[in-house]
Amino acid sequence: MHPHTLATITTSVAVLTCILAVAGLHTYARGLAQRAELVARLSETSQDVSARRRRFHALDRRLHRTRLGRRLELRLAATGLNLTPGEFLAYMLGTACALWLLGQAALAPFFGPLAGLLGIWAMVQFLNWQRQKRIERFISQLPELARVLANATQAGLALRTAIALAAEELEAPAGEELGKVADQLALGATMDDAMDELTDRLPSRELTVLVTTLVLSNRAGGHVVSALRNLTETLEERKETRREVRTQLSQVTMTSYAVPVLGLGSLFLLNGVKAGALDRMTAAPIGQIAVITAFGLYAVGFALIRRLSRVDI
Structure with a gap:
């Protein structure tokens, strides 16, 4: 082999080796940086978990095997509360026991079980209120969400990438x-x-329309940008309409809560005016039947007022 050819081959191999060494060092350094970032992220996650230690693990495991536990977990996920099904059930039972004892001490022994049932109903209503509040907040963000998705897809991004981008830009x-x-x-x-x-987590008509538009456009390959543009205008109009209806019905909503509160306040007033009146009233079966009937009528009145003031938009 000619010496000049041998020198050229040797130089080429040396240059290629240097290039591969530099590329290997770059890949190694990038891998170290990714590993450090992953370790930092995992340490932050472990700190968050340790800062919020879960309670009632045994009860939570038992609930996860039941249909009630799975439904409760889905409902809690929709509310955004940082609670497990076991924790919520334990807190609900604790609230019911506390109100049971408070009802017995403040009114009469007969009102203890009624107060306990009232506590369970109040916790369930609180869960529904938190869920509905989160749904309303999500609905108010739907026009902005549709606008972000439309801009992302118009820029040439895939729908999956557009959803990930919207998740980073939008607030909770x-x-x-x-x-x-x-x-x-x-x-x-x-x-x-x-x-x-x-x-399933956040049921609403507006979200159903948006999801249907996205799914059909992704499946059939339609003009998702124009569909989202039109949907943004529609969602803005529905947002204003819902706000006006909620303002008009605010007085009716307060009335639905004021009616049972007045009935409960009358019991405390009666017992305060004449001590032991509730004990004597609930000692007889006819008095117990009258109290249960009154509570039932107040519950029916509350449900009817809420039902009549409900407007489907």
């Missing part, structure tokens, strides 16, 4: 819920399954 609860959808899509879930689970 829309950002959190879209983050869950993006995580499910990253793990291999289909768009239909991820969106169906989102509508």
